[in-house]
């Protein structure tokens with residue numbers, strides 16, 4: 001099992017994962033990007049190029065197991081007001097067919113050394129919807145301590161957001 005940056009080698013597998021989401025999990029919050037642009041876009045965001053207004057630098061990793069794309073994790077290098085209340089430092093998703101097999105917990109665990117050693121973060125904020133039990137468990141199993149639950153009015157409506165910190 002390894003983390004790699006988005007690249008051509010696993011792009012077909014990424015397409016399949018996006019299709020799985022469309023077919024079986026259309027209403028979950030999507031982290032996966034557009035397969036046609038993900039490689040260039042993730043490179044740009046890591047280097048602070050062509051970013052949308054108000055966005056910060058971010059690194060994207062893909063979790064690969066048995067030569068297959070399993071999940072994606074995005075690490076924002078710093079927090080804005082929006083990220084502080086809603087998005088946090090890190091967002092992730094495991095492809096539909098691979099959920100509930102421990103991959104989400106493992107992918108976050110494998111990402112934390114990068115946050116500490118490369119980004120020099122002392123703690124990371126990770127958030128999830130109050131009713132996203134799977135995500136809350138992934139965070140808690142990686143040492144997340146809940147600070148509070150806040151209400152956010154966002155595009156998809158009014159949501160309760162759990163805010164957790166992991167000390168690195």
Ligand SMILES: CC(C)(COP(=O)(O)OP(=O)(O)OC[C@H]1O[C@@H](n2cnc3c(N)ncnc32)[C@H](O)[C@@H]1OP(=O)(O)O)[C@@H](O)C(=O)NCCC(=O)NCCS
Pocket residue numbers: 028029030031091092093094095098099100101102103104105106127128129132133134135137138
């Ligand atoms: C949230 C998500 C990343 C969890 O990944 P995962 O690989 O399924 O998680 P794990 O297999 O590591 O499971 C961790 C724990 O959560 C539990 N769990 C996972 N999905 C669950 C669900 N839908 N409901 C209840 N518990 C769940 C597992 O049983 C496990 O608990 P245990 O250790 O007590 O047995 C995955 O479900 C997903 O991609 N969801 C859609 C996108 C999303 O919500 N991203 C997070 C946004 S904050």
